[in-house]
Amino acid sequence: MTTSPVERAADQFVSALAQWRVERGMTKKQLAARMGFDPSYVSHVEGRRHKPTEDFARRAEAVLVAGGAIWQKFQEYDELRHARGPLLHRDPPVPVQWMPPGTGLIVEQEIAELTYVAGVYRCRIRRDLYNAGIEPVTRYLVKIAVDRYPHDPVGSNQHHRQHPLNFEEMKLTAVAGEGDAAEPMHWRLKLDRDASKEVWLLFANEHGQFPLYPGERTTIDYAYTVGEEKWGQWFQRAVRLPTRNLTVRLNFPVEFEPQVWGLETSLAAEVPVRTPLERHNDNRRAIFEWSTDAPQLNARYRLEWRFRGQSPAATEAGADVNGHSNGHVNGHELRASQRMRGIGIVQRGADLLRQRARHFQLPREEAEAREAVSALRTTLGRLQQLHDFSKGVGLAAPQIGLAVAAAVVRPPERGAEPIVLLNPRIVDQSGETDEQYEGCLSFFDYRGLVERPLRVDVEHARFDGTRMITSFERAMARLIGHEIDHLEGRLYVDRMAPDANLVPVEEYEQAGRPWSY
Known part of the structure; x- marks a missing residue:
């Protein structure tokens, strides 16, 4: 039928x-x-x-x-x-949105802009509001959250416990209305946590109240500042009120060489944003903009990015094209992670560090493999000018933005030839282990205690495609294991005991000394 x-x-x-x-x-x-x-x-x-x-x-x-x-x-x-x-x-004026009877505030337009300048992010949100309800509105809830390492929640929570967000640095300001009619908005704290704040922006100040009555419109404009040591490389907008239009802008220095992409998360799925990002350059700034005319209620729209070039922090510190830095910015010591970022090393929180690297097809891809190894050697040369690596040092291709299975390891002994690893994998290891503190160029502000075997046997390739097995012991076994972990999308913090704590580099007492056996 x-x-x-x-x-x-x-x-x-x-x-x-x-x-x-x-x-x-x-x-x-x-x-x-x-x-x-x-x-x-x-x-x-x-x-x-x-x-x-x-x-x-x-x-x-x-x-x-x-x-x-x-x-x-x-x-x-x-x-x-x-x-x-x-x-x-015929229904209320928000397209493709349900509006229960007595719906209160409607966001007719939101423009959210995030700007990076001299080591800090400045976030500014502008919302055009319409009171479609039956009661006057006297306050507006604002939620501010940071996540330094969004793909590592345990590490991020620990980081923010040690470096909590605070209102003094945020310099939160808010106004309602526009031009000469704009009124400063007082605010009242609702929630105060290490990595998130919730405040009520009040339609009131020292001169009195100015509620938003039913049928009226106004604009609220609020802004706050967060240092780059607390803000991860992402910017998310959550749609909590019926919204007509959402626009997000990112404003970065051109020399960062930024790459930006977007994700939409709903109850059903996480997918790339449905409308394209647009970019233009303006006075040495790279401006990215994304908009949607039909943001779904309860959806989250998230822009993420990575920087392929040198950061302003390194430039201000006097870094030249070879990566040499005097280590200070405006009279303050430059953080170790900033120095690493300044010579192009990808920092913890980037998706690339959590992906398995692609193996080379050798000898067909010999030229590409040699190019990757050359880039790794060049960056290692720059590193030697920034830090004395008494324990040896290694660098994996994903740490310089290359998703291929190549790494170069410089032994602790001065003058020793670096070890080149192509398509490596550990095929055997000793049952005997030890614990030592490790650092990571992609997370150089901290050290962590890691257990590793005292010997590893590694199968790896030559440029001509032939394979060999090399045995490494003690310090070299640790260095090699650390870099192979990078090629498999793993960081040393994944190997730490659940109750182990990271040690800030300022408190680390074994700097400048080789590992002891």
Whole structure:
């Protein structure tokens, strides 16, 4: 028997309702109670014994927080049932968004801009607000969160415990209105944590209150500052209110050679942003902009980036093209990680450090392999001008932005020839181990205690594709193991004991001395 378009639309509405009810872990009776309906009503709708009403659909959407899915299915059903024009033309003025009765604030436009200058990020948010509710609005909740190493939550939490976000550095400011009519907004603390803050921006100041009444519009504009040592390479906007338009801008120095990409996360999936990022240069600044005219409620839009070039911190410290640095910025000592970043070493938190490197197809890719090794040797040469590596030093290709299986290791003994590793893998290791403190060029502000075998046997390739097995012991076994970990997307912190703590380099007492055996 053929079903009509109206019946199919009704079935799709019922399916969406049931799916989201189960997703939220509610029984029909619980959902009915939350919606304010008779306990049997949801059963009757799901059983197709009652036709859904607009009020029912709005309340179900609001209770189940379905991101507009239930309301959209009702609109499709209702449009076919009444054979009239799209409801979107008559409903509240936010496209493809559900709006329960008495909806409060609507964001008609948000422009979020993040600017990097001289080692700090300045974030500025501008929102055009419309009060579509029935009550005056007297405050607006702002959430500020940082995550230095978003792909390493344990390390990031530890980092922020030691370096908490504070209001003194943030210099939070906010105004409501525009031009001469703009009013400073006072704010009140709601939540204070190491890596996140929540504050109420008040429609009030020392001169009194200026609520946003129903039917009125205003613009709020707030800004704050966070140092690069606390801000990871990402910027996320969460859509918590019905929103017409969202625009995000990133503003970086051109010499950073920034690469930017975007992700959209919803209850259903994480996908690349659906509209392209645009870039233009303006007075030695690289400006990236991304916009969407239909941001989904409860979705998160996240821009991430990496820097391939030299950072301003290194430039201000007097770094030349060979990476030599005097180690100070404006009279302050330059952080070790900043010096590493200044010569092009990828820092912890970058996706590239968590990916398995691609093996070379040798000898067909000999030229590419030699080019990667040459780049590694060049960077190692620059490193020697920045730090005395008494324990030896190694560098893997992902640390200089190359996703290939190559590493170069310089032994602790002065004058020793560096070891070149192509497509390496550990094929055997001793049962005897020891614990030593390790550092990492991609995480050079800290040291961590790591257990490793005292001997490893490594199979690796020559440029002509022939393979060999080399045995390394003690310090070289540790150095080689560390670099092979990099090629497999692993960092030394992954090998630390769960209760072990990282030691800030300022407190590390074994600097300048080789490992002891």
